[in-house]
Amino acid sequence: MEHQLVRKPRVLCLHGFRTSAKILEKQTQVWPEFVREKMDLVFIDAPFPAEGGVKELGAEEELDPPLYEWFQANKDFSKYWNFDECVAFIEDCMLKNGPFDGLLGFSQGAFLSAALAGMQAEGVALASVPKIKFVMLISGGKFGGSRFSSPKLAQNAFSSPLECSSLHFLGERDFAKQNGIELLDSFVDPFVIHHSEGHVIPKLDERGSEIMLKFIEKVTTTCPPLTPSL
Template sequence: MENQIQKKPRILCLHGFRTSAEILKKLVLRWPETVLDKLDLNFLDAPYPARGKSDVEGIFDPPYHEWFQANEDFTKYTNFEECLAYIEDYMIENGPFDGFLGFSQGAILCAALPGMQLHGVGLTKLPKIKFLILVSGAKFGGSKFGLPKLAANAFASPIDCPSLHFIGETDFLKEEGIALLGSFVEPVVIHHPRGHTVPKLDEKSMETMLEFIERIQKVTSHE
């Protein structure tokens, strides 16, 4: 029983556009040990090699990957269905996982997963997603990103899945991140002064994060 209560939430971490699992890992591992010790983090590379220049060239080493592709105004998507199948296969082979952590393109994808799962169009062979941690997220069907066909109903009803959202003061996706909050039931928010990145945690945000982890530990250990 003791072990069950202390079970670390197992999290699949999805990196940003044209970056990599290794890059996201470097950013997340800057968080304090008090947070990291409570989580079982698994970092996955997206299935497709970057099809163009990466914004992190010269900062982080390649190779760079992307989860799916879109046209310039984000109205048409390709490889979206294949991307979901890739994630699902990985989770079946390496799971079980309790929830997701996503950054940027990874967070946009993660935000839509509970709704797609609910409507039976994504991750259908897996148990229900128990929580999300979204850093620099946005919403498919919002002002910037169109809806992939499979995600057409992802936000049709409020998403009743514990969610923690990081919103950066100078992030170019800030407005999108704020708009995304409206799709979730009781979202928890950490505001930070940085831009489009995984921020380090100050005392206040660490407290918020630890409270959220405590909440998801209860959800994951009642099985």
Template sequence: MGSEGDDKLREERKPRLLCLHGFRTSGEILKKQIHTKWPQWVLDKLDLVFVDAPFPSQGKSDVEGIFDPPYYEWFQFNKEFTEYTNFEECLKYIEDCIIEQGPFDGLLGFSQGAILSAGLAGLQDKGVALTKVPKIKFLIIIGGAKFKATSVADKAYSTPITCPSLHFLGETDFMRPYGLELLESCVHPEMIHHPKGHTIPRLDDEGSKKMRGFIESIEKAVQPNCPNT
């Protein structure tokens, strides 16, 4: 293929994200939420891959009656969110997804998937997770927070999360205080504020402007001639 073909390939290279859904929902539900809320120009610029969590829901889902089952969860936790079950299995499952369906440039997560996404970047930096796959280059975090379990948090946030990250913060989201805490562990966070609660928000003019700027910055990071790829 000549240089003209190489130029075309370079132009067509989209940032590729593995998308991690919320607790007791599914990849298909997250896909529907994003595809109905975000404008087409965003969807055209990103290569979004949606997967289901490894464990079938072990209780009632908050989206029952809104979205059809089946529902899944990434791992289980106690009431205080300080003890996790099946967490190591979850990390291995995500790594297997990246190996089988990747490579991926970044992670997009909502709720439990957002907690995982941000934490995975830190755990990968420490060499305790995602050791067999390329480095996460960026994050899109919607309704996120930090891990609370000391055994995980001590590794995930012992040093700042250095990759660029875009954080959606809802004014009425019960997770908002925890999302703000997460910002403190990120070196390059960008924020999109919205008036809604714990949900995938629509983009207003300001949100669209910030989203466009973030996408333009990560597009540069994934081009074949970029030294970080």
């Protein structure tokens, strides 16, 4: 008789603009261990070396090189470069290191994570990997919103609300807060954690921890169980 064991959701984590996997891993350590231990977090570096200095980020004291970025855009976000190459890179990483159940993204990584779920649902990306079951979006936003145009590959990513489970972090002092609010309508029944901080991975108060644990519990039920051999 086979015994099926519940397993942790496996999450591919996409860092922010001009940072790195190592930095995002350090940033998430502000979350309590009893939250982090519920997930199997895998951190990867973006494919392109950072094209600008860390001073542009306003947090150079925390950023140790090498630094990376997922794709590039002009100042008004009306044109993008290397977006298709970035998506192909992520799909390759998922093939080599997966399977993954969901995505976690911060800032540029959150924009990308949200769009990847939509692009996969549209059938234009991630066709060779399992369906993304959930996304966790910190200081994110959406392509095609009030401020950002869409890369061609992502132009229909949010044509209808996504049934992919989603957890959104909205910071009261985050300059990207409005972008994050716009993104909520793109998902069916989103979970939301409000916090008082800015454009950061926030610490979790009791309420935030409770919401995050409920979300993890929800998505864990969608993960195929382990079936150990006897």
